[in-house]
Amino acid sequence: MAGASGTLDLRGRSASARFEENPATRDNPWARRIILATSLAFFALFLVMPLAAVFVEALRRGLSVYVAALTEPDALSAIKLTLIVAAVSVPMNLVFGIAAAWAITKFDFKGKQFLITLIDLPFSVSPVIAGLVFVLVFGAQGWFGPWLRENDIKVIFAVPGIVLATVFVTFPFVARELIPLMQAQGTEEEEAALTLGATGWQMFRRVTLPNIKWALLYGVILCNARAMGEFGAVSVVSGHIRGLTNTMPLHVEILYNEYQFAAAFAVASLLALLALLTLALKSYIEWRTAQQGTVGDTP
């Protein structure tokens, strides 16, 4: 089964190589150069330059300023809060994503199509509106506001609100990775496990999970990247209290607005590094998935 790694012909060449080497299908060399140059220029201007600018600006005033910007108490508390938020929301979405994908692909029920559409809602709604919804529901003037105040629970302008908003925004990542894969894999292997005497948990642990693990990890990584980088929804519910409810993206904004450019870029560079790490992990997983598709998994 080729598939994931691209189509190979009998001599193992990729389809694009075959296309290029064949004089009958080869493009005019000038057309090729122009297409390549355009895409590379675009790539440099809109992707590489901003990324480089972050690091250049972060280190412009020297390494000591860079380190100081990252180790001052407010920055440390922002980093800590971001990690906490990711550590809570990613596992929640992991569990939800598996449950939703399982329900959609292994069961038949009314309103399935509606649920699939609903999972995509956080992608189609502006994050700011998502934040506002939580303010309206849990805020002081909101539906549950009085009850929350009486019981001395703070949601909005506090950590729980930030977690809620983040969970909402990162809701679709895991489920959307799993649903197509689990649909393609069907339920036969699970049925086989049941006829062989496996319990529901054994079936999930030994059959379903190994089959979806790479897609699951992929979803988790994307989910984590978004959870750490989310700005809009979190900004609405956080209240921007320094040292208390500021996540890294919010901290960057505050520093920037206060003309502390070097510090702002220093914190931003951490987020950029996270993004690069995520990309590296993502490529690795894609490569592993392709490997698995061709010659089976190696334990």
Added chain:
Amino acid sequence: MSIAVRDITKRFGPFTALDGVSLDFAPGKLIALLGPSGCGKTTLLRIIAGLEWADSGRVLLGDQDASDRHVRERQVGFVFQHYALFRHMTVFENVAFGLRVKPRVARPSEAQIRKRVDDLLELVQLGWLASRYPTQLSGGQRQRIALARALAVEPRVLLLDEPFGALDAQVRKELRGWLRRLHSELHLTSIFVTHDQDEALDVADEIVLMNKGRVEQVGAAQDVYETPATEFACSFLGAVNRFPGRIRGDELELAGDWLPVVAHGIGEGEKAIALARPHELQILSIDSAGPGLRARVERVLINGPVARIELKGETILNGTGSYPTFEAEVPRDRLGGLDLKVGKHVRLSANRLRAFPYQSL
């Protein structure tokens, strides 16, 4: 162990997949559930396994009512059309799966598991593939591994859902014989689903012929082939020629011509349809007296020991509205005496055809 189903009914929305099916499967037999696609045979098999629930009716395994039992408690071996091997496990681990998931008290030791899996791989003659992954095997090998995996847990019955359906013709033929031999070694009550009448006739001790959610006929393979109970049974089990007409005593009247028939339970003068397999038709000279109807040779195909002759009738038969086409088979060595050429007029006859009540389509 015997298997029985009683009054099984299953609906999928407005579609009735099974309509009050009752059957008894004798212990130790290899039985084919045969029928066209959509006749409910796979659904019945899955209901016996517990992978599907009947709307009403009961499933009996041995003398126990298994209707409310969970799949894993039914101890059935199930083989899927598309193998359903665990793709992330080696062949060895696939076969060992059923042993490894047993509750701790019943689980064999690692050495026992190894022994049992090795024995099973030996049984399916694929011991040398133990460390491969399913994607590295051919279709036929995968299905044999799937069978070994199903046998590992010592099931009380074996259920196979179109086990050879995804394989090419050559491998399919090979595996049929192999399954037949394996069954005569194990004597495990086995039911296999197929839509291929040759496969059913070739492999099974007994055939259950199904159509539209109902059982048409049950019997030994040869009986079902030679004495079909219904028009459907007759036409599904092989190519047939159709003669729609009216019953007159022992004859079927066909627009001026006639054929001798055996008609049970059809009244004098009623509409009936007689069916003849290609090898039952006789091609006679156009001047010969007696039964038969006039036809013209359209095509003569000679490949192998039997010649196939396509003919077009020269009279429009009851309710068909066009000239009928027929297919006859003649042993090659008798072909010379007939002197058949395309366009030649002949008389087509048959001995004692089976007549069934006419059902307008």
